[in-house]
Amino acid sequence: GSAGPKPGVVxxxxxxxxxxxxxxxxxxxGESLQAPGTGEKELSLADRVKLLQALESPSASxxxxxxxxxxxxxxxxxxxxxxxxxxxxxxxxxxxxRKRKREGKGGQVEDALFTWFQQALxxxxxxxxxxxxxxxxxxxxxxxxxxxxxxxxxxxWKTRHN
Numbered sequence: 001g002s003a004g005p006k007p008g009v010v011x012x013x014x015x016x017x018x019x020x021x022x023x024x025x026x027x028x029x030g031e032s033l034q035a036p037g038t039g040e041k042e043l044s045l046a047d048r049v050k051l052l053q054a055l056e057s058p059s060a061s062x063x064x065x066x067x068x069x070x071x072x073x074x075x076x077x078x079x080x081x082x083x084x085x086x087x088x089x090x091x092x093x094x095x096x097x098r099k100r101k102r103e104g105k106g107g108q109v110e111d112a113l114f115t116w117f118q119q120a121l122x123x124x125x126x127x128x129x130x131x132x133x134x135x136x137x138x139x140x141x142x143x144x145x146x147x148x149x150x151x152x153x154x155x156x157w158k159t160r161h162n
Contacts, residue, residue, distance in 0.1 A: 041071050048079050048086050055080050109140045109147050114161050129154055 043051065047069065054065045055076070066076035079086065113136045120127055133149040136157075140147035 040075050041069075043069065043071065043079070045086070045089060049090050051076060051079055052083055052086060108143060109136055109145055110157060110160075112139045112143075113157070117161075132157075 051065060051069055054060055054068065055062065062076050062080070063073050066073045069076070113132065116135060116139070117127065117132065129151070133151075133154055136147070136149040136154075140149070
């Protein structure tokens, strides 16, 4: 049968336009790499949000949206089931270009540092790399964790937290 007219959000995506979803960061639908060994295309966080927007349309099917993004129906369905987590990451200003969510070796230290970082920004403090590394060391010592805040760790932490 006929799928009927395409929903507006799908038409916008096909034209390369950005659908609206509040104020989070935006990124174009890009060429995504395939996940190693899976045969599936890895979508960035921004692309997953766009896919979720396309799925919201009452006349859009999982199959049509999957075809638009060049992924399988099962992958589109999995993304749809993880809707809340994906949107939570999007609204907490996670890196919109990341394709996988990897945790750093610091774990709780990194989470505590990010919380402190957001509070410091809200107070209008000026922050730098050495300040962040020193605070991470302080948080690690106070929690009794064995942790070394290196330049490489800081670079990866910045990328993970946009």
